[in-house]
Amino acid sequence: MSGAATEGPLLEAVDLEKHFPLHGAGIFNRQTASLRAVDGVSLQIQPGETLGLVGETGCGKSTLARCLTRLYDVTGGTVRFQGKDITSLSRREMRPLRREMQMIFQDPYGSLNPRRRVGSIIGDAFSIHGIEDGAGRKRRVQELMELVGLNPEHYNRFPADFSGGQRQRIGVARALALKPKLIVCDEPVSALDVSIQAQVLNLLTDLQDELNLTYLFISHDLSVVRHVSDRIAVMYLGKIVEVAPSDELFDGTRHPYTRALLSALPPADPDTADSRERIVLVGDLPSPVNPPSGCRFHPRCPKAQKDCVEVVPSLEPVLDDEPGHRTACLHPVRAGEDLSRARPAIEDTELTSVTEEGAG
């Protein structure tokens, strides 16, 4: 988080919403409902930092990333990049900004066009933006390949000739081509073997130091996120429930959901494993089509109280936390509290009746 204070955030989202319309069957399909993938997210990314974004599969992480980079049109809220409102820029107006923010994708097999040579895939950035030609472009591409640890002589190969880790390096090279300030990494290592994960993560952190990059690092794997992030935001069902500096999030966890995620991490020392609390969440992630009322986590929360069903908690510092540590919880976890013995104080019937009411 060095040198952050002077310029203000590189990327900022305020009350960002993305709803996908759901259509009924038939020819004249009217919109019957909407899927609220991102529902009121506010966050800031400071220049030079890595913001980790964690959450279960389906909680809206990737959608949020695509809204921030404006690959999706947003339903509501504001996105600012370097102080400039980019919420409603057209595709054409976004083009110059594409040089500033890039993405690394999850699937190293799906994110590279199988019918094109690696050289042209990486060189795309140059041809789209009309930078360099012929020999100059080839030289730049080969420099990039070298930078990410690929053999520049493999310029003319096809993606199928590479392994998963190498393909992800190609994806990194493509993202770096335009020398962006911000790179959104959407689960960049989830599809890789554990041994390869470390290599790619180290590559990303080395590149950050070398090129002064800012990352938004998305993953469902907390240990990966902790390894690379300065700050971590935890997402649940389209909302951010807790955001804090990495160590703070791990040591002074406030949100019961974060605590549950942390308790699922394998311990570094197996001997202490038995003595640890293990919080097992009941039920599945509720449908974002029809999210629970009040605090969205209440149906699965071990600490849920009556007010959790009705009141929507706002993301703010709780108890006596620093301003950088914000939690959206009415009954945050105190230091030393054992959640594994906590029981929700709401009846099951009450729960179902309220959720059904929300459905109607």
Next chain:
Amino acid sequence: MTQVHATGGEVQTTEQVRRIEGRSPWVLAWERLRRDRLAMFSLGVIILIVLVALFAPVFAAITGHGPNEQYRDIGLTPQGLPVAPNSTFWFGTDDLGRDVLVRVAYGARVSLGVGVLATLLTVVIGVVVGLTAGFIGGVTDTVLARFIDVVLSFPFLLAAIALVSIIGPSLTVTIFVIGFFSWASMARIVRGQVLSVKEREYVEAARSLGAGNGRIMLIDVFPNVLAPVIVYTTLLIPVVIVIQATLSFLGLGLQPPTPDWGGMIDESRNYYQTAWWFMFFPGIALVITTLAFNLFGDGVRDAFDPRVERLMRG
């Protein structure tokens, strides 16, 4: 690695160069196709038929018989019946004393010409409509997809017969009628492929680099839907050839005396008991042509099919 290469030591250097070069999916498919004996044999037959069509005048020159010349003296028996195959008329003659061999050779021109042109027309319309519908989506897609459904629900032969009898038969009409009624299934295939390809991450990656729609369609989507297009095209050619022959057989294709296989089979209907060669040679030409294209099409499909790819590697 070296152990593997030890068996083919002398190709090691060229092999290494090629490894760095990387072989495109097209080259890989072609190499798979080349290992398919039946497909290569079919390709040979197709080339032979193309040569026959191209050099049809040579057949006329060798035999000394024009395609529409009637040899009422030597080409017909005293009873006025077709003459059986002999040293002058290798494939015999037809009911007007014309050389069946020369007419079959010239007929290949019509069949292949219509087959290729109508297929091309079908492919172009189908790909353009399919790409547009699938890629743009929304209302455009809905309208085009329904239009495809409408065209597909036409009873093809009935509609074609009606149309040709209104406009009047000719080569151009035949091609356009076939093209008009065949593009819809191609468009449907392309649209389906585009719908799946455009959700791939590499399309999103191109977009995040700032690529426009045109570029994405041309560079990222089209090459990735090309394989099924090629497969369907090779399988469409024989269908089109048969449709053309059918139209001619019904008297709605080319008009006499232009030689074409469907028309010849039509003319031979009354003679199949007395002059088998009259029906046999155009018929067998039609069968061999469609069979060759079908077998070759199967080979092409297998060459592009990733499941077969895995089988051959494993």
